[in-house]
Amino acid sequence: MLRVTRQVIAALHRDERIATWEGLQEALREQMTQYSDLHPGVERYVAHAVEQYLDTHDELAAQYEEVRFFAFDPVVGSQGREVAVWAPLYSSVDGVREVRRLRVNKARSSAEEHDRWATVAAFVAAGVKMRVPPVKIRIVEAGLFDGSTEVVFEGTPDEVRTRYETYGRPVIKNLLEATDYRPGQSCQNCKLAGCCPSLEDLSGCLGQRRPGTHTRSVSAADLELYLKCPARWYLETVCRLPAAGMSSEASDRGRIIHRWLAQAHARGTRCTEQDVALLGQVGVFTGTLTAEEYAKTREFLAAHVRSCPLVDGVEVVAVEPSTYGYDGTADVVIASQPDLVYREAGGRIFIRETKTTTQMPADESDAFDRFFPVPWLMNIASTAKDAFGETEILPVVELEVITPGGARVFTWDLERDQDMVRMARAEVRQRAGSWIRDATWSSSPGPQCTWCPVRRWCPDAADAHGDADGQPQVYDESCAGLQAGLSD
Numbered sequence: 001m002l003r004v005t006r007q008v009i010a011a012l013h014r015d016e017r018i019a020t021w022e023g024l025q026e027a028l029r030e031q032m033t034q035y036s037d038l039h040p041g042v043e044r045y046v047a048h049a050v051e052q053y054l055d056t057h058d059e060l061a062a063q064y065e066e067v068r069f070f071a072f073d074p075v076v077g078s079q080g081r082e083v084a085v086w087a088p089l090y091s092s093v094d095g096v097r098e099v100r101r102l103r104v105n106k107a108r109s110s111a112e113e114h115d116r117w118a119t120v121a122a123f124v125a126a127g128v129k130m131r132v133p134p135v136k137i138r139i140v141e142a143g144l145f146d147g148s149t150e151v152v153f154e155g156t157p158d159e160v161r162t163r164y165e166t167y168g169r170p171v172i173k174n175l176l177e178a179t180d181y182r183p184g185q186s187c188q189n190c191k192l193a194g195c196c197p198s199l200e201d202l203s204g205c206l207g208q209r210r211p212g213t214h215t216r217s218v219s220a221a222d223l224e225l226y227l228k229c230p231a232r233w234y235l236e237t238v239c240r241l242p243a244a245g246m247s248s249e250a251s252d253r254g255r256i257i258h259r260w261l262a263q264a265h266a267r268g269t270r271c272t273e274q275d276v277a278l279l280g281q282v283g284v285f286t287g288t289l290t291a292e293e294y295a296k297t298r299e300f301l302a303a304h305v306r307s308c309p310l311v312d313g314v315e316v317v318a319v320e321p322s323t324y325g326y327d328g329t330a331d332v333v334i335a336s337q338p339d340l341v342y343r344e345a346g347g348r349i350f351i352r353e354t355k356t357t358t359q360m361p362a363d364e365s366d367a368f369d370r371f372f373p374v375p376w377l378m379n380i381a382s383t384a385k386d387a388f389g390e391t392e393i394l395p396v397v398e399l400e401v402i403t404p405g406g407a408r409v410f411t412w413d414l415e416r417d418q419d420m421v422r423m424a425r426a427e428v429r430q431r432a433g434s435w436i437r438d439a440t441w442s443s444s445p446g447p448q449c450t451w452c453p454v455r456r457w458c459p460d461a462a463d464a465h466g467d468a469d470g471q472p473q474v475y476d477e478s479c480a481g482l483q484a485g486l487s488d
């Protein structure tokens with residue numbers, strides 16, 4: 001997506017027609033015809049981003065000075081020892097050089113992490129060979145969504161070099177010397193996934209006979225979202241297009257409850273009635289919840305206290321562990337994040353997922369059907385019994401469902417419930433089957449479009465209006481997924 005955006009920007013910088021609005025539209029339309037294989041939602045975003053960027057370009061010129069586009073991705077150094085900055089470089093006739101960091105969403109103001117980027121970018125900009133020597137270097141953030149800009153650095157070449165030696169070179173040195181493995185989002189596109197020692201071996205977990213089109217990564221939240229609408233999954237999760245905040249009271253409440261549970265269980269002891277006492281009473285545990293958040297969720301937290309698993313003899317193995325594995329048959333990195341993993345006194349591992357809803361499932365079978373993390377976790381733990389902690393026998397998967405009226409724990413013993421394990425495998429195989437072969441991500445317009453965070457980019461958004469009739473009657477908390485981070 002950004003590659004196309006950059007190519008179109010570079011082409012339009014050389015096109016004189018962009019001086020007028022009509023000319024710009026014509027030139028943009030012409031450019032976009034070259035990229036007919038783009039997803040329609042991405043195509044919309046790219047056209048929007050290019051227009052915003054060209055406006056930004058004019059505004060920056062009016063605010064500072066006229067600069068001309070020099071090149072994308074300038075590099076300094078010689079082969080094998082090069083430092084590059086992945087951004088466009090501009091220069092003025094009197095030696096001002098400007099690098100613009102393109103953000104998919106909005107420009108961010110200076111912060112330590114961005115400063116490192118700016119430090120290295122400024123070093124590259126100052127070192128690039130150009131006809132006019134540099135007198136000033138400026139690093140600007142440019143938001144492609146809203147045309148926002150932030151100058152994050154401005155200085156002379158001497159200042160740039162000093163800053164690079166202090167804050168840039170040592171970081172680069174550490175990067176080159178790093179030998180540890182840090183599983184995370186970068187595993188998604190990692191060519192080493194198949195032989196990475198930090199990933200659990202989950203071969204066969206997705207039940208596929210052959211790999212998909214390329215290495216992918218997947219979590220329960222991905223497959224849940226994909227089932228609702230493949231286009232939404234693609235635009236929101238893969239492209240990370242700017243999304244409208246569509247949070248509902250139920251999902252906000254779920255997030256608050258999960259935050260409290262994680263903080264309470266990190267103490268390693270059982271939650272008590274005293275923990276959930278009225279605000280202001282002795283011993284009440286609010287964690288990082290505000291008074292308002294605590295008051296809003298207190299009855300749910302009180303319901304949990306009665307089903308808290310951390311009784312005497314139980315050991316917390318991990319709270320919300322991010323676990324990554326690799327299914328070599330499907331060529332997919334598999335991510336999961338249960339709410340709690342604990343070991344009971346006998347040594348058995350329990351994997352617990354907690355969900356809030358307005359209507360309690362009738363029984364285990366109803367819970368299994370409604371909450372996809374259940375078959376998902378059963379499948380992972382039965383593929384690799386040690387995936388969540390070393391254990392002699394297969395773990396137990398639990399689903400704790402909390403409603404305003406009370407909590408209930410549903411249990412699947414993977415050692416005994418072989419029929420359920422087979423059902424879990426079938427459920428995951430079926431969901432993953434269509435996802436792994438999909439490369440077009442078509443849209444599924446329907447009532448869900450009303451709450452779709454990326455509907456602004458979707459040409460197929462159904463014209464549904466969020467009225468009571470169109471809304472589901474039961475509010476099951478959907479998968480939160482792993483922390484996806486902000487779009488940048």
Ligand code: SF4
Nearest residue numbers: 182183187190193196
């Ligand atoms: S698969 Fe391994 S090497 Fe690749 S990004 Fe993940 S942790 Fe790092």
Ligand code: SF4
Nearest residue numbers: 229443449452458461
């Ligand atoms: S607006 Fe509707 S069809 Fe479009 S991506 Fe969102 S849910 Fe899918």
Ligand SMILES: [Zn+2]
Nearest residue numbers: 270271308309
């Ligand atoms: Zn508890």
